[in-house]
Amino acid sequence: MKTSDALLRLSAFTSAQWGMVTSRQAKGAGVDGVTLHRLEKVGHFDRVRHGVYAATTAVVTEARHEQAVWLMLNAAEPAWKRPLLDPDGGVISHGSAARLHGLGELVDDQVVLTTPRRRTSRDPNVRLMTARLLEDDVTTIDGLPVTTALRTILDLLDQRTDGSHIATIIQEAAKANLVSIDVLEKRIGPYALRYGVRRPGDGEALLDRLLAEIGDSVPRRAQRPAPLRP
Template sequence: MKRHEALRIVSDHAAGQWGLVTTSQAKLAGLNSVDLLRLAEADLLESVGRGVYLVAGAAPPDHLEIKVAWLRLEPGTLAWKRQHPETYGGVVSHGSACDLHHLGDLPTSTVEISVPRRRTTREDGVRLHRATLEASDVTIVDGLPVTTAERTVVDLLAARVDGAHVGGVVADTVRQGLTNDERLAERIASFAHSYGLPRSSSGRELLDYLVEQADRGLPVSERTRITQNAAIQGFASALALIANAQSGQNTEISAAIRNILAGLPFDSGSASEATLADFRTILAGDHVPEWALERAAQEQRASNDGKHRRDPNRKTSSKRRKILNINKPSAKPKPVDRNTCGKSEGDET
């Protein structure tokens, strides 16, 4: 075959799979070993792995090692024909999935791929895991079938990966909105004991433990979740959640804020931009805006006025007893000696 014709064929094949073409694909298209050798000698093909070439003029793709390893699982099939569960041939998983999703900082020197049935490989730097994956556990990233971030966390825990590294993956997963932390907590609950927690520990406790091990927090994701709840539950209810979360700082103010917010007549769809801006201020940190403090203070003053207003129908003695009961700890009354009742300390018997 003439060189320009051979180049056209391999270029057409490579166009849909990151500039890469396999020896098997080229031979199925009519080329032979001599044709491929001539293209390589003319620097029109570059070998990037056993039986895999990069066409001249194409930029080396990101995650080249992962793509080469995945192509080699089904070397005769074009990548665009392997985009359905029955044709995947293998799904990028574990640490390699973290690379593609940009999660955590796992040290990865091996390409990891999950396959549906037992299979071995002699390639250095490639590890195959046998796993049955649901369709919902797989997504497509840069043309590659990859385990979802949620399933990736489950796989890492099942493989007993270091808790600190998994914690970094968890934090990034939730922060990027790739999963819901409640759903993830439910799914990983069974691994709690494997990471040193009591058998009775919940998935939420394991989630917190992993994130703590990584010295990472979930502030952004938590605020995102609260914001989403605002749209569902209503603006007033969401503000009440924030006030409740801050109750440890100032109980009276927080209680007053909750009372005020419970009666607000609007929801997130009709709230003014100014009010929404104050709501975002609360979400941004441990700060209650001035408008909320002022309204809370007014409510508190009104409440105090009501407490101090004299009730003409209440006896003074009852009021005094109530004040005493509030301000003094309860104590067991001392027995009264009836023989000394009504006498002063200096009286003679």
């Protein structure tokens, strides 16, 4: 196959998938592995990870590895045909979601995704969690499905992430209007005991304790309207 013909066929994917294409998508478009390897060798593509290639003209973003892993979970299906909650794919979550939201400073080189059914990966840099997400749990960042800030905080609490790290994420999410403090207090209650709050289900006390770890004076209450006096 001529280089020009192969590039034209692959452009249908790269133009809509952050400059990337999977080897299975390429094969489905009639571009075999030998041709794809040749395109890489002459400088038209770079291999991002096993089975995922990016056009060398594509802009490299901080989310490239998350995008590549997400593409590989359902490698044959084009990104534009996948539903938000893809039964054969996944959603960027946990620490990876926090990073893409620009929240906190969690140090983790793994790409973490939540999938609707149990799956495994041979890649030590990929961690797959299993959970049933609702559409309200998911947003998109540049077309990539990512758990919302609220769901991300809940997932990190469930993993017993260090309290000061969680507090920083909450503080930054609140300032960026990514979470409602009132909603957060109601949702984090189930994790109160594991973070040392004696009253089970007390989300407000848990939030106080977490934010106190980073010296936050909990200014959220100043934003609430004062109760009306009779």
